[in-house]
Amino acid sequence: MDQTGSDELIVIARAVRTHGLKGEIVAELLTDFPERFEDLDDLILVSPAKERREIQLEDYWFQKDRVVLKLAGCDDIDQAKALVGYDFAVPESERVPLGEDEFYDWELEGCTVMAGDKNIGQVRSVMRTGATEILVIGDVDGKERMVPLAESIVVKIDPAEKAIVVDPPEGLLDL
Numbered sequence: 001m002d003q004t005g006s007d008e009l010i011v012i013a014r015a016v017r018t019h020g021l022k023g024e025i026v027a028e029l030l031t032d033f034p035e036r037f038e039d040l041d042d043l044i045l046v047s048p049a050k051e052r053r054e055i056q057l058e059d060y061w062f063q064k065d066r067v068v069l070k071l072a073g074c075d076d077i078d079q080a081k082a083l084v085g086y087d088f089a090v091p092e093s094e095r096v097p098l099g100e101d102e103f104y105d106w107e108l109e110g111c112t113v114m115a116g117d118k119n120i121g122q123v124r125s126v127m128r129t130g131a132t133e134i135l136v137i138g139d140v141d142g143k144e145r146m147v148p149l150a151e152s153i154v155v156k157i158d159p160a161e162k163a164i165v166v167d168p169p170e171g172l173l174d175l
Helices: 034-039 079-080
Strands: 007-018 022-029 042-046 052-063 066-071 085-091 112-115 120-129 134-138 143-150 154-158 161-168
Touching: 007 042, 007 066, 007 079, 034 052, 042 066, 120 143
Parallel strands: 112 161
Antiparallel strands: 007 022, 007 085, 022 066, 042 052, 042 085, 052 066, 112 120, 120 134, 134 143, 154 161
């Protein structure tokens, strides 16, 4: 498996600072499945310039809502400091399977949203509110619309076709 090639990646953590003097890195968790670290031996390191390289994960542990990573060949604070701002990823083929009618945010982002035969725009992001998620949709004029990701409104999601069909209540798209 070519993990450093052009395969699509799923970013699961981002280096935010060093930890200690032995090359450990504190990373923000960007996965809903932190337990995935149990089965990882290698990660794909992605620089801010989008350069990729495979790196061996020697150890990890959780610290509050973050993960501390010990990487092979990263043995002092200077080497760790050089990786701050880098992303840690896995190939999309290694994503954690979801249940039926569950989607990753990245699968929804970029989808064209239709209401009947009217093109509403494209999903820019999924906003987490603590309750119902919200699709943040940008139209061709740059206007942003927010549509709740609720079964009563979102009729169909087809990530393979990058298409979402909505049946919004009257006035929702006018806000």
